[in-house]
Amino acid sequence: MTIREEEIQRHTIAVLVSNEPGVLARVIGLFSGRGYNIESLTVSEVDEINVRSRITIVTSGTPMVIEQIKAQLSRLVPVFDVHDLTLESPHVSREMALVKIRNDGEQRIEALRIADTFRARALDSTLESFVFELTGDTGKIDAFIDLMVALGEVEVSRTGVVAIARGHDLDMPVVRLNKARRRHKKAEPVK
Amino acid sequence: MTKPRSSTARRDAAPRTMSGAAVILEALKDQGVEVIFGYPGGAVLPIYDEIFKQNAIRHILVRHEQAAVHAAEGYARSTGKVGCVLVTSGPGATNAVTGLTDALMDSIPLVCLTGQVPTHLIGNDAFQEADTTGITRPCTKHNYLVKQPEKLAEVMHEAFYVAAHGRPGPVVVDLPKDILFAECPYEGPENVEPKAYRPQVKGDSAAIERAVELIAKAKRPIFYGGGGLINAGPNASKMFTDLVRKVGAPATLTLMGLGAFPASDKRFLGMLGMHGTYEANMSMYECDVMVCIGARFDDRVTGRLDAFSPNSTKIHIDIDPSSINKNVAVDLPIIGDAASILEDMLKVWKSKGYRSNDKPLADWWGKIEAWRSKNCLAYSQTSQIIKPQHAIRRLFEKTQGMDCYITTEVGQHQMWAAQYYNFDEPNRWMTSGGLGTMGYGFPAAMGVQIAHPDALVVDISGEASFMMNMQELSTMIQYKLPVKAFIINNQWMGMVRQWQELIHGARYSESYSEALPDFVKLAEAFGGVGLRATALDELDDVIDEMIATPHPVLVDVCVTKDENCFPMIPSGAAHFEMLLGPNDHAEKPTSERGMVLV
Numbered sequence: 206m207t208i209r210e211e212e213i214q215r216h217t218i219a220v221l222v223s224n225e226p227g228v229l230a231r232v233i234g235l236f237s238g239r240g241y242n243i244e245s246l247t248v249s250e251v252d253e254i255n256v257r258s259r260i261t262i263v264t265s266g267t268p269m270v271i272e273q274i275k276a277q278l279s280r281l282v283p284v285f286d287v288h289d290l291t292l293e294s295p296h297v298s299r300e301m302a303l304v305k306i307r308n309d310g311e312q313r314i315e316a317l318r319i320a321d322t323f324r325a326r327a328l329d330s331t332l333e334s335f336v337f338e339l340t341g342d343t344g345k346i347d348a349f350i351d352l353m354v355a356l357g358e359v360e361v362s363r364t365g366v367v368a369i370a371r372g373h374d375l376d377m378p379v380v381r382l383n384k385a386r387r388r389h390k391k392a393e394p395v396k
Numbered sequence: 397m398t399k400p401r402s403s404t405a406r407r408d409a410a411p412r413t414m415s416g417a418a419v420i421l422e423a424l425k426d427q428g429v430e431v432i433f434g435y436p437g438g439a440v441l442p443i444y445d446e447i448f449k450q451n452a453i454r455h456i457l458v459r460h461e462q463a464a465v466h467a468a469e470g471y472a473r474s475t476g477k478v479g480c481v482l483v484t485s486g487p488g489a490t491n492a493v494t495g496l497t498d499a500l501m502d503s504i505p506l507v508c509l510t511g512q513v514p515t516h517l518i519g520n521d522a523f524q525e526a527d528t529t530g531i532t533r534p535c536t537k538h539n540y541l542v543k544q545p546e547k548l549a550e551v552m553h554e555a556f557y558v559a560a561h562g563r564p565g566p567v568v569v570d571l572p573k574d575i576l577f578a579e580c581p582y583e584g585p586e587n588v589e590p591k592a593y594r595p596q597v598k599g600d601s602a603a604i605e606r607a608v609e610l611i612a613k614a615k616r617p618i619f620y621g622g623g624g625l626i627n628a629g630p631n632a633s634k635m636f637t638d639l640v641r642k643v644g645a646p647a648t649l650t651l652m653g654l655g656a657f658p659a660s661d662k663r664f665l666g667m668l669g670m671h672g673t674y675e676a677n678m679s680m681y682e683c684d685v686m687v688c689i690g691a692r693f694d695d696r697v698t699g700r701l702d703a704f705s706p707n708s709t710k711i712h713i714d715i716d717p718s719s720i721n722k723n724v725a726v727d728l729p730i731i732g733d734a735a736s737i738l739e740d741m742l743k744v745w746k747s748k749g750y751r752s753n754d755k756p757l758a759d760w761w762g763k764i765e766a767w768r769s770k771n772c773l774a775y776s777q778t779s780q781i782i783k784p785q786h787a788i789r790r791l792f793e794k795t796q797g798m799d800c801y802i803t804t805e806v807g808q809h810q811m812w813a814a815q816y817y818n819f820d821e822p823n824r825w826m827t828s829g830g831l832g833t834m835g836y837g838f839p840a841a842m843g844v845q846i847a848h849p850d851a852l853v854v855d856i857s858g859e860a861s862f863m864m865n866m867q868e869l870s871t872m873i874q875y876k877l878p879v880k881a882f883i884i885n886n887q888w889m890g891m892v893r894q895w896q897e898l899i900h901g902a903r904y905s906e907s908y909s910e911a912l913p914d915f916v917k918l919a920e921a922f923g924g925v926g927l928r929a930t931a932l933d934e935l936d937d938v939i940d941e942m943i944a945t946p947h948p949v950l951v952d953v954c955v956t957k958d959e960n961c962f963p964m965i966p967s968g969a970a971h972f973e974m975l976l977g978p979n980d981h982a983e984k985p986t987s988e989r990g991m992v993l994v
Contacts (some may be wrong), residue, residue: 223592227529228542238534269721276718282538283556285592 211267215244215378216291217298218275221377223283224250224258231281232260240380241266241274245300245343245365252379257285261298263366264378269328288376290368298368302346305333316356323349411581416548416571417442420509421579423552425452426585429480431471431846432456433464433841437484437523439511442576456846456875459867461488463839465495465566466865469504470843473826474801476629478505478559485511486524489570494833496566497535501628501830502652503509505564507555508536514574515543528570537565538593542847545578553588562595563716564627595715599740601734607687607711607728608744614685616763617645620668623652623829624690624714626822628734633822635655635738636689642745644752646764648676650691650813652829659875665764666773669697671811675764677963677971680705682763689713690734693723695993703970713737717783740906744819771814773962780858780931784809784884785956787935788816788856791882794939799851801844803827803837805861808890808961813856835864838881842868845877852880852943859885859952860909869922872948880942880949883915886957894960915952924948955971967993 222228229248245263250256264274271289278287290296291373306316312328313333320327320337323345329336339349343366353359370376416420420443424432433456436444447455458464461483468479479499483492489510499506510532513522529541538558540551551569559567594793619640625632633656640647640663647657648668657664666673668680677699680686686708691697695714698704704724712719712726713734720729730737777786788809802817804810804828810827814887819825828836841855855862862883872879892907916926923948929938935953942949964975968990974980 218784226543227533227539230530231533234534269725272721276716276720280562280716280718282593313803 211269212315213265213267214271215263215265216271216289218262218264218278219288219290219367219368219377220260220262220278220284221233221286222258222260222281223285224256228283229260231283232262232278235277235281236264236274239273239277241270247365247367250322255380257379261365261367271313286377288370289371294370294372294374295369296368298366299340300343300346300364300366301338301340302350302361302363304330304337304339304350304353305334305360305393306353307359308339309333312356316353319349319356325349338370368383400620413579415442415446415582416545416576416578416580417446419582420552420571420576421446421450421453423549424480427553427556428477429453432480432482433458433467433471433843434482435459435464435484435488436463437488437511438487439485439513439573440482440488440509440571440576442511442573443482443511443571447746453547454481455841457871458839458842460871461491461864462495462752463842463865463868463871464509464746465492465499465506466833466836466839467843467868468506468508469495469499469502470724470792470803470840471847472506472843473626473840474823474844475847477825478556481506481508483508483510484524485513485528486526487566488524488781489528491529493535494831496532496568498828498831498833498836499566500535500537503564504566504826505559506566506657507559507770507800508566508568510570511571512541512572515572516574518572528568530722530908532568535566536568537563539568539570541570541572542575543572545575545580548575549582549922550579550588550728553585554590556585557588557590558593562593563719589971596717596731597715597733597736599713599730599737603728603730603741604740605736605744607713607730608741608748608750610685610711610728610747611643611645611687612748612750612753614645614753614882616679616684617643617757618679618683618686618759619643619645619647619657620650620680620686620688620691621647621653621656622650622689622691624734625653625656626690628690628715630740630822631691632735635735635742637661637746639738639742642742642752644757646679646761648672648680650697650829651827653691654814654825655819655822658820660820661663661894662690665768665982667814669694670699670800670967671814671815671961672697672965674770674963674976675767675975677794677965677974678767679764679969681736686710687713688726688741689738690715692719695723696754698723699965699973700968702979703972705971706941771974772974780933782929782935782953782955784886784953784959785816786932787882787884787929787955788812788954790935791854791856791939792817794936794943795852795854798943799848800824801826801841801848801851801853803841803853804842804857805837805855805857805864806832806834807858807861807892808886808959809856809858809861809884811891811961812884817856834861838862838865838879839868841879841881842872842877845872845879846875853878854880854882857883858890859883859912859915860889864914866918869919869924869948869950873923876947878946878948880951882942882951884952884955885912885915885952886955886959887912888957890959891961893958897958897960898966915950918947919950921946924950924953928952928954930954966990
C-alpha cells in the first residue's frame with residue numbers, strides 16, 4: 206500500500222445534537238483532542254420541543270480525515286445526525302458580519318459607496334463611524350472587510366457559517382415546533 | 397388481556413418515589429449489578445447508607461479508586477457484564493481517571509458513579525469539588541451530571557445501555573449530594589433507551605456476501621481478530637473459529653483478542669504486531685485477502701504504515717464506524733456486531749456451497765510453515781538463572797486444564813505472557829492493551845476473582861508494575877480473595893531498559909528498580925503468603941505451592957536481569973523487518989524516523 210499525499214479539502218458539516226449541557230464541549234473537545242481543524246463553528250437551538258441544536262462546522266483535512274471527523278461525530282451519544290453538505294449535495298451557506306469602520310472625509314464616503322454595492326446596511330452611524338451589517342458567503346465578507354480595512358480603522362464581529370442543502374429534501378426536519386407553538390397560543394379549552 | 401392491562405396499570409399509577417440514593421440502588425439491582433467496587437467519601441455517604449441497608453449488592457472496599465476501576469474492568473472482561481464503580485467527589489473521581497481511560501481504550505463496559513458537591517455549590521471551588529464531567533469527557537464513552545431529581549432513574553438506566561451497547565466503554569454518572577437526598581421518581585429500565593444512540597448491529601448483507609466470496613476465492617487469506625471478538629460474546633469466538641476452520645486459513649490475534657481462537661489449533665499463528673510471531677507478521681505482509689474482525693489496525697500491530705500488507709484486499713468488520721479507514725484504508729468495510737456478522741458469513745458460506753480453496757492454500761501453508769520453522773519464540777534455558785520466558789512457560793504448563801484466568805501488568809512480562817501463555821478460550825486473558833497501564837493487573841485480578849471465586853486467578857506481573865497498585869493486597873486479605881501475583885522480578889523496568897539498550901545507546905536512565913522491598917516479607921506483612929524462586933530447580937515447586945495455597949500469594953520469581961523481549965518490530969519498521977533475537981539487532985539499527993515514535 207502506498208500512502209498518497211492527499212489533498213486538503215474544506216468541508217461544511219451539519220450536526221444535529223440534543224441540546225443538553227456539555228454537548229458543545231464534547232464536539233469541540235473531539236476536534237481539539239484529535240487534532241482536527243475548526244475554521245468556523247456555529248450553533249443554536251433549532252427545535253425547542255425536541256430540544257435539538259444544529260451545529261454547522263467548517264473544517265479542512267484530507268478525505269480520510271474528513272471521513273474520520275464524521276464518524277467520530279456520529280458516535281457521540283447526543284448526536285442524532287451528521288451531514289456532509291459539501292459532499293452530499295449543492296448547498297447554500299451564509300454568514301453575517303457586523304463591521305464597524307472609523308474614518309472621515311473622502312474615505313468615509315467611499316466606505317458608504319462600497320457598502321452600497323455590497324448591499325450592506327448601516328445599522329449605526331456617528332459623524333466619524335458606521336456599523337455595517339452584511340450577509341453573504343465567506344468570500345464576499347472577506348472581500349468587504351479587506352476593502353474596509355483599506356479605508357479606516359475597523360472592528361469586525363462575524364457569526365461564522367450557517368448552511369443548508371439546496372432543493373426540497375429536508376435532511377434534518379424540525380418536527381413539531383410550529384404545531385406546538387400554535388397549541389400554546391390557543392385559548393384555554395372549555396372544561 | 398392480562399398483559400396490556402398490567403402495563404397500562406403501570407403507566408397510570410404514579411411512579412414510586414424514593415430518595416435519590418435509593419433510586420440508585422434500585423436501578424443497580426434492576427440492571428443486574430451484583431458487585432460494586434468503591435471507596436466512600438463525604439459526597440457519596442447517602443449511597444453508602446443505602447448500601448448498608450440492603451444485601452442484594454455486594455460492595456468491595458478497595459484501597460485506591462484507580463484499583464476500583466481496574467477491578468471492575470477485570471470483572472467485566474471475565475464475565476461479559478458491565479462493571480460497576482462507586483467513588484466520591486474530587487480526589488475520588490480524579491483517581492478513577494486512569495482506570496476510565498484504560499477502559500475507554502480497551503472498550504470495557506463500565507458504569508462509574510462519582511459523588512459531587514451539592515448543585516448549589518458547583519462552580520464554587522467547594523471542598524472536594526472537581527469538574528468531573530469536564531475532566532472525564534475525553535476519557536469516557538459518555539458522561540452525565542444529574543441536576544434534576546426526575547431525571548435520575550432515566551440517566552442511571554441510560555448509562556448502562558450506553559456502556560454495554562455498540563462499542564462498549566466506560567460511562568460516568570456524576571451525582572450531586574442534594575440529588576441523593578431529594579425525592580426522586582423511580583422507573584424501571586424497560587422504557588429507557590437513548591434517543592440518539594442506536595449503534596448498528598446487523599451487517600450489510602450485500603457486503604457480507606462479497607466478503608465471503610473474496611475469502612472463498614483467496615489464495616493467501618488471513619484472519620486477524622481483536623478484542624471486539626471477545627466483546628461480542630463467547631459465541632462470536634466460536635463462530636470465528638468455525639469460519640477459520642471452514643476456510644482453512646491461518647488466524648492471528650491481537651493482544652486484546654487472545655483466546656478468541658484456540659492457541660492449540662495448528663491454524664493459529666500466534667499474536668501479531670510489535671512482539672508478535674514472525675509467522676504472523678510475515679503472513680500479514682504477504683497475504684492477498686485480510687479479514688480483520690474487531691481490531692483497529694493499531695500502530696503496535698501495523699508497524700510502518702506504508703509497508704503494511706501492501707498487496708492485500710482488506711475486509712474490516714467493526715461495530716464502530718470510526719475504526720474504519722482510521723489508520724489503514726480498507727477495501728470492504730462492514731459495520732456491525734462481530735457475532736451477528738460472523739453468523740451471517742457462516743450462513744452465506746453454507747448456502748453458496750463454498751469449499752476450502754485447497755490447492756492454493758496448501759502453497760500458502762507451505763510458506764507459513766517455512767516462517768514457522770524459524771521458531772521465533774525459542775529461548776535457551778541453560779543456566780540455573782531462571783529465564784523469564786521459561787517461568788511463564790512453566791506456569792502455563794502447570795496450570796493447563798485448570799479453571800484459570802490470567803491478568804498482567806504492562807511491560808516485558810506482559811509480552812512474554814502473551815507469547816508463552818496460550819489461551820484456548822475467550823475471557824480468560826485480561827491485560828491493558830491500549831493505554832498500557834502499569835498497575836492494572838493486580839486489581840483486575842481481584843475483580844476476576846470476585847466474579848469467579850473458585851478459579852485460579854494469576855496476575856503475571858513485573859516488580860515495578862506490581863508496586864503501582866500493591867495496596868490492593870489488603871483488599872484481597874479482607875475479602876479472602878486467593879489471587880496470585882507471579883512477579884517476574886528482573887530488578888529493572890524491563891521494557892524501558894530494553895528500549896534504552898536498543899535505541900538510546902544503553903544509557904539506562906532511571907530504569908533500575910532500586911530499593912525493592914522483600915516481596916516475601918511484604919506479603920506476610922499484609923497477612924498473605926510470600927514465595928520466592930531464585931534458581932531453576934526451585935521454580936516448579938514454587939509454582940505448585942502457589943497453586944495449592946488457598947490465600948493471596950506473592951511469588952517473587954528472580955529472573956535473568958538483562959533479557960530482552962523478542963521477536964520485535966522496532967518502531968518505524970515494517971512487518972518484514974523484524975528483529976528475531978539480540979544478534980539481529982546489530983545489523984538493523986532503528987531508523988531516525990522510528991526513534992521519535994513510541
